[in-house]
Amino acid sequence: SQQGEEDPQALSIQEGENATMNCSYKTSINNLQWYRQNSGRGLVHLILIRSNEREKHSGRLRVTLDTSKKSSSLLITASRAADTASYFCATDAGNTGNQFYFGTGTSLTVIP
Amino acid sequence: DAGVIQSPRHEVTEMGQEVTLRCKPISGHNSLFWYRQTMMRGLELLIYFNNNVPIDDSGMPEDRFSAKMPNASFSTLKIQPSEPRDSAVYFCASSWSGWYNEQFFGPGTRLTVL
Numbered sequence: 001s002q003q004g005e006e007d008p009q010a011l012s013i014q015e016g017e018n019a020t021m022n023c024s025y026k027t028s029i030n031n032l033q034w035y036r037q038n039s040g041r042g043l044v045h046l047i048l049i050r051s052n053e054r055e056k057h058s059g060r061l062r063v064t065l066d067t068s069k070k071s072s073s074l075l076i077t078a079s080r081a082a083d084t085a086s087y088f089c090a091t092d093a094g095n096t097g098n099q100f101y102f103g104t105g106t107s108l109t110v111i112p
Numbered sequence: 113d114a115g116v117i118q119s120p121r122h123e124v125t126e127m128g129q130e131v132t133l134r135c136k137p138i139s140g141h142n143s144l145f146w147y148r149q150t151m152m153r154g155l156e157l158l159i160y161f162n163n164n165v166p167i168d169d170s171g172m173p174e175d176r177f178s179a180k181m182p183n184a185s186f187s188t189l190k191i192q193p194s195e196p197r198d199s200a201v202y203f204c205a206s207s208w209s210g211w212y213n214e215q216f217f218g219p220g221t222r223l224t225v226l
Binding site: 030031033035041042043044045048088090092099100101102103104105 | 116145147154155156157160168170171203205211212213214215216217218219220
């Protein structure tokens with residue numbers, strides 16, 4: 001399966017600290033996306049990075065992509081209590097099909 | 113825009129009953145996705161429509177599941193007959209041009225099959 005694996009599964013930090021979560025996948029991709037899910041809610045898109053990009057920023061978010069290692073990282077700087085949520089990476093199947101895979105998720109808790 | 117609309121938000125039914133979940137995508141989006149989320153299996157793509165045509169249904173678990181998109185503004189996911197293991201949260205999402213762009217998710221339907 002192409003399903004991504006997030007690391008760590010759970011992360012607890014103090015407000016103001018940075019949070020880093022990682023995603024690994026198995027086959028070539030066209031793009032990788034990060035989503036956030038608050039408890040009991042739907043997913044919200046955070047950022048999309050294409051396979052020919054190495055780094056992307058959006059506000060307090062920084063995403064890197066290393067296609068040679070088939071991995072990506074999401075950095076949230078100056079975390080806030082409102083950042084408490086689960087974070088998922090998602091990848092397409094590249095040229096091998098029409099599937100779309102979500103990772104297992106990282107549960108982030110930001111302590112005020 | 114109201115975003116992706118799903119109904120019902122909660123559904124409780126008994127094993128063997130037919131269940132129909134509904135989705136209205138964002139106006140102008142041409143791709144629609146149905147996902148299922150459980151603690152055990154995480155988020156799984158069930159089926160993907162592009163321009164109302166099913167492109168990939170390899171994620172549909174079995175013949176008891178069927179999905180239709182009769183027009184650009186409406187889709188249904190039907191389970192007949194339902195089983196307890198179908199209990200999950202079902203999400204619908206839409207996008208412009210498949211997964212080359214961000215997907216917008218609905219609030220989900222929490223299905224409980226007793």
